[in-house]
Structure formats: structure tokens, C-alpha cells
Amino acid sequence: MLKAKHKTGLVFFPAFDWAIDPTHPEREERLLYTQDQVVEEGIFDIDGIVELKPDLVNVPDVQRVHFCVPDPLSVMTESHFISAGGAKTIGCAVMEKKIEKGFALVRPPGHHAMRVVHGARGFCNVNIEAIMIEHLRQTYGVQRVAIVDTDCHHGDGTQDIYWHDPDTLFISIHQDGRTLYPGSGFPNELGGPNAIGTTLNIPLPPNTSEEGFLYTIRNVVLPILEDFQPDLIVNSAGQDNHFSDPITNMNFTARGYAELTELLNADIAVLEGGYAIEGALPYVNLGIILAMAGIDYSNVREPTFDPEKLRQSQDVTRIIGKVGELVLAYWQQRSAIQDQVRSKPTCGRRSRQLFYDTAGITEMQEETIQVCDHCGGAWRIDSTSDRGRHILAIHIPRRACPKCQSTGQAWFAEADVKQFDMIALQDQSTDTYTVRKA
């Protein structure tokens, strides 16, 4: 009799009636063959694996993380409320010990969605992991969270959300940004002046195979997690490193993903990208589920699997070794780097231009953070989009010190409403979201 070693919960929400548009990779068909595979394998019947129906997230859940312009209902569809809700359902079930681990197999994904949302970026509107994590923090008092993003694309949205949060370790492993969307995620992107080193990027060269991924997990990610001692580990489980993925250039396998899952031993996995819907997803998802549940996955194999073709070149191996060394060095020297960053008077300010490829919007951001030794620091973003919207977003962190609390409140009270379409205060210390408009 087949029995899961770890009681594992699954939310499966394939949104069979939702697409970005009919031929978009993020379309109705995406999880169809995954459903066929997991149902044919009898996954939901395995003793110790339970399927949970997703709850919906609500607007306050979203506004705890995002500044939606003009408001959440305008930038989200019903499908986003359900997919974020699926992640939340898994997170709550883990916290309430109804399950040991859980996997939200939901779509649409979220890891390209940043703090300010004018529309969709990289198929993502809202960040479903961040919405889940902040809900768990407010509800269950979780403090230290590690997010390991194993999607082939840099998790730039999650990075943006946790850029200034020293309690959230964000590690993204992805195909080198010089060769793939969104073009970011280099090792020197380490977080803001209050949180240097809790953002880490491990760009891997094209054609990285099982060997390179698992080497990176064992030798870079696991030691850092061991140091950080998180209360909760979340895996943004994108599946587009697969050798058959149509929009990336990596050589990872279903069994490799399963082994990665076993090594990482995350409490929660959330599906992100992955668009080889027939050749990869059915097998990768099966592998991940079996690995989470602690069931033998050695017999999981894609029909087109050929180990000879997927062998990693020595060049690739060498580059991966160097990147790993660099990231480990950054991690070990993070406090020295932080001192160095803070020595620059302009360290609390950033100007950025952001492009929403899915929605075709360009945004300009002026960001200011209060450098602080006691908390993540209050920050504000002055954001203008080429659609003519202009907002001021102000954030007070969850465990804000009194000074940062009063700074954030002063920014909010003193901003001139005539200059903005909206001024919003996201106060995580009181779990409130307040808007001022002319």
C-alpha cells in the first residue's frame, strides 16, 4: 500500500476557463496534461496526500503586499483571487498542522509582480507567494521566511517586494539575465541598505543540467538556509528549466526537479512558470508531488528523456562553480557590504524604469527608504506610468520601530494630494491600508 511519509496537501486549480489570450502560453490548456497524469497516477488517492479546495484571497490580503493602480479589482481577474487563494489555503493548512507540506498547483503565476502594480508583467498580476506569506505572518506570527525561486526566469517581482525586508531571505536561481527575460537577477543585486544579503541571485548559464542545479542547491542554497534558520521555507516552483521548455534554454529534468524538491525540503511549494505543457509539466509536477510526500520518484521519466543529450559541458560546470563561490562570499560578507553601501549618502534612494511586457506599460519609480538599524525601514515610491497615472506608495514594515512608524505616517499626512491620483499608506505594523485622494 502506497503511503506518504509526510502528510502533503495539494491545491490543484488549473483554471480550465481562463487565458491571457487564446494562444498565450498562459492559457486554458496549460495544466490539462498535468491533470491527466496526476489523476491517472492516482495521486489524490495516496494515503497521506489530500486535495484541498482553494479559498479566495480578499482585497486586504492583496493590499498587504501590493499598491494596485488604481485598485485591486482593476488589475486582477477572478483567476488571480483563486490562484493566490490556493497558495493561502496551502499555507494555512501547513501552519495549522493539517498537513506537513503543501503544493499549490495553481495558475496564473505571480513571481514577476512587484510592490506597485499597474498591470501584468511576465504573465503575472499579483505575487501569490508574497500574498500568502504576509497573510501567514499576520495570522500566525511567522517571522523568518526563506523563498527559494527555482523558476527559470529571475523572480524580480518577489525580489522587489522583499528588497528591504531583512526577515525574508529571497534566493533566485535562474537562467542568466543576459540571455533571458526579465534581464535582471545578477549576483550583485543583494537587497536594500537595511537588508543586504537577504536577497541573493544565482544566475546559471544556458544548458545547465541536473548536475549544475543540484550542485547549486547542495553547495550554495542549503548552507545559506542553514545559516539563516528560517521558520518557513517557500519554493517558487517554476518548471521552465526543463530541457523541453519552449521559451528557455536549460537542461533540467523531472527527476532532477524531484531531487531538488527533496533536498530543499520546503514547507510550501507554489507553481510558477513552465510552458512545456505536454513534455515536462505532467512529469515534473508528478516528481515534485512524490518528492514532497516522501514517495519513491526514481521511476518518473519523460518520454523524450536522453541522459546523453543532457550532459553538462565542462564550461558550464566551471561557470556554475564560480557563481556559487561569488554568492557564498556575498552572503558571508553581507554585513561588511551593508556598511559599505550605507557609507554612500544616496544609498536610500533609487530611480528605476520598469516595463510591463504583458500589459505594455512603462513605469517610472522614485524610491526612498529610511536607513534603519532597528527594522526594515519605512519607504515610499513615487510611481508614474505612461498611462498617465501618478501615485505615492508609502510602506511601514510589520515590525517597524517607532521612528520608522512616525516617518511613514508623516510622509502620508504631508504629501500633497493634488500632485497624485492616489496616496496610499500600507501600514503592516497595524495591518491597514489607507488611501488619500483629492
Place this chain on the structure above:
Amino acid sequence: MIIGLDVGGTHADVVLLGNEGVINEIKVPTDPTDLFDTVLTALEKITADIDPAKIIRMVMSTTLTTNAIIQKKLPQVGMIVSGGPGVDPHFYRTNDHFECLSGSIDHRGREVEPVQAAAIDRIREKFIAAGIRHVGVVTKFSVRNAAQELAIARQLEGHFEKVFLGHRISGNLSFPRRIATTYLNAAVYPIHREFFEAVNNSLTRKGLKVPIRILKADGGNMNFEASIDYPAQTTLSGPAASVMGSIAFGPEKGDALVMDIGGTTTDMAILVDQVPLLAPQGIELGGFKTLIRSLETHSIGIGGDSAVRIENGRIQVGPHRNGPAMAHGGPSPTPTDALVLLGKARKGSRELAARGFAPIAEQLGVTIEDAAFQVFDHTCRQILRAAEEMVERINRQPVYTIHEMQDGYQVRPTTILVLGGPAPLFAEHLETLSHYQVGVVPRWTVANAIGAALARTTCEVNLYADTEQQIATAPEENFTTKVDRSFDQAQARQMALDLLQKKAVARGANPAHLEMEVTEELQFNMVRGFHTTGRNIRIRAQVQPGLIYGYDPVAGRLM
């Protein structure tokens, strides 16, 4: 006239129905060691003084296959399975002679790796040497492409009495359930066949030449010929019989709970607009999870004869039954004794019941009458709580579309229909304790047999079309056809309904009154490299469980 027979664990209930309603109803004790005798005795009694030519229909529900599975009294079967990549099929071992083969088919029904002919020969010889007569063959994704199961079957041909193929057993996905279901069909086949051939022969000798029909777990029936190919579908038909006996009394619009309160258990089901809800996958029995279509039922170990005791100052009812109630000479106090003490039940010895309740009253520190009330009240509350849990579980079943998330049907029963021996004794208090309107099913002690008698012939068809591969297939119906690239959902729906009609008629349905419906239809555009390359279509259609045409008014006259 119609005969309905339901053999239960303690009684066999048999009814004779005519256009005027119930003509006769009889109960005979079940002899678990000789069901054949039980069936014949019941039929003999009900047909005494009746002209056999007037019997136009006869439907039976028995515990024959259910008991064989639960008691693990199954003959040996040879199982051949081929899993391909994925979960190791050895985990799904059903029995001793369980052989795994290489070979694989993917989720779209494309052959990835062929089966090894030499290995099949070896397995065949092993089975022959072991004296195996019946074989089950199951490959992963055979419901998308049956070629490998058929290839294996060809190599077995002529060496075994009967070979059951997974793709013919169910059109639904789930390799492990298909293995279990195929195994159970092969295993109960000789038991089922021998039993009903014997029943048939006996009836023929008595001049009763009506072809018998057999009730299934989904509340429908099939003719004897069909049951030979799908004998496991006759398991767990008992709870379905009770539900079918109740449906005429449920609200025409709205949801109702059906509760069959028996001696050992209370079985529950749900009616929506007088149609019973089906379980999403299939029955679970004797440790096997199957694809056997079944009504959604929930059974709890609380009934009239459940043993009552006090644990840590709290009342415990069931789940064990130690025998009849003390009032009827049994060994331990029961809810039935409480009913005797409360003056609700007329039969049974009040003195014996009081003897059983004395220690309970003492432990609770109340009078015997109060103890009886507390036990009865507790029993009713437990039953209602289980009903709430069942409704909650059904409403929490995952759905896969936004449409269903928003507008999916939520079960909200307003009515409870109770049947079974003590039904009227429970009805009033169940209503007092809840917000339900509680009604007793007319003829509550034999409503199960009436349900068996009036159930229509049911079946299901699953059609899968893939226009990129230019194929439409319903392997369960042994149907595969080439379709062109313009084939669409509407054509697929019609194809499925045509197949369903053919299947239903072959299984004994009245062709003039088929209640067919499409229960699931999905169509996906298959896009490869930004171009639509085809459509992937899935249709599921069924004959809805219900009463045979023309008898709904008769059911109404049964009161």
C-alpha cells in the same frame, strides 16, 4: 407486475408491485452461508399464488459480491499490469499473481515503449501452471489507447476462461483504481456467474422466464448478460436500493438527505431535485479504491442495535454491534432499548432494557428514563453531525474552473427522508434537534426493495477526441474512429450520446425513455508554437439514476 428483491445482512426484503402499488411485501431472514437459498425462499414466497406470466420485470440486489470482497473469499486471479514511467506499479499489487510488464503510453495515448511479447508468454505460462482461469490486464493510459491491453489479450487468447481488460471496465482515468476494479471484476466473476445462473435455472423451472436484472451501486440496474462482463458493479448495491426507494418522496426542487437507519449502521445519501448524487470516482470496499460508479453515500457505525457504553462520563454509541437490543434478548444496551424505555418502541421487553440501562443511569447519575433519553438524544445528534459533515465534504470537493468556483452547486438540504426499521421512532426527534423537515419514507421497512424494483437501467460513456491526432475514442465501448480536423465539441457530444444510447439499450434500458444527460464537457484548443494545431475534447454522458418511466406515479401511490 414487478418484483424487487434486496438481500441485506440480516433480512432479505422482497416486494411485488403492480399498477395499483404494493401488492405484497415479505421479509425473510438472510442466511449468510446460503444466499442462494435466501433468494429462492424470498422469491418463492412472493410469487406464491401468482401467475408467473404476469411478472414482467424482476430486479435483484444482493450482498453476494460485496461479502466475497469484504471476507476476502476470492478465487485466484492473474493480473498483468504495465505502468511505464511514474509511480512504481508494484505499489498497486492487488493479489498474489500480480505481474508487471514494461511498455508505456503517454497521456495523449501515444505509444512510448512497446510491450515485450516474450515477457507476456512467460507470464501466461506461469499463470497456466498455477491453475489460473481468470486474468485481468491493465496498462497505464489504456483509456486513451487500448492497443497494449489488446495486444496482451491476444497473446492470452484461448488459454483462460475469461480475460478482463482495464479499458473496458471504466472510461475514467486512475491507473491504480483501474487495476483494483479490473481485479475485482475478474475475482468475483465466477462467484457471480455461478450464483445467477443457478437462480435463473431455478426460476425457469418454476415457469418464471423473466430475464433478471441486477442492481448496481449507482442505483441503476443492468441485465444479466451485461453483469457477466461487469460483475463487480453489483457490489454495494444495498445502500443504493434504499436511496432509490426514497427518491419519489424527496422535494421536486431542492436538496434532501436520505438516511437509512439500520441495526449496525446509518447510511446517508443526497438527493438533488429527486436525483441522487453520484460519487466523484467510485466505491471503496475491502481496502480497494475502485472506479465502480456509485451513489455518493456515507456510512456511520451508529444504528438501532449499536452497543452503548459510558467512557469517561460520556455516552458512546457504536460503532460496534454486539447483537440485538437487550429488550430482544441481546447482550448489551442499545438505542433500541432507549426507545423501548421511552415508550416509543412497542416491541421488546421493557424489563430487559431497564436491566441494560441501570449501569448507564448509575454512571451518568440520573434515572433510567433520563439515561434512555440522553442516549437517544446523543444518537440523533451523532447522526445529524455526520450528515452535516457529509454535506460539508461534498461542498468542499475541488473544482477546476472559475465558473464552478463562482457558480458551482452547493448542496443545502432542507429535508431529511428516513427509512429503515426504526425510522419513524427517530424522525420526530431528528426534526426537533435540527432545522430540517424530517419525513419518513412510506413503507420504510421495504422501501429498499421497492427502490430496486423501480430503478432504471443506467450507464456512462466517456468520449475523448484529439483532432491533432484525428482520433475520437471511447475505449470502454470498444469504439475508435478517425475524425477530421474540423471535428468539434457539438459533434463529440452527439457521438457520445449515440454511444450512450446504444450501450443503455444493450444493457436493458427502455429505448423510448432514456434519461440521457451530458455531465461533463471540456474543449481545449491545442496550441503549439503560437498556432492552434487541434482540439482536445472530453465528453462524459450518462443515463441518470432514477425510476422507470410510468412508475413515478406508482411510487406516489405506495403510501
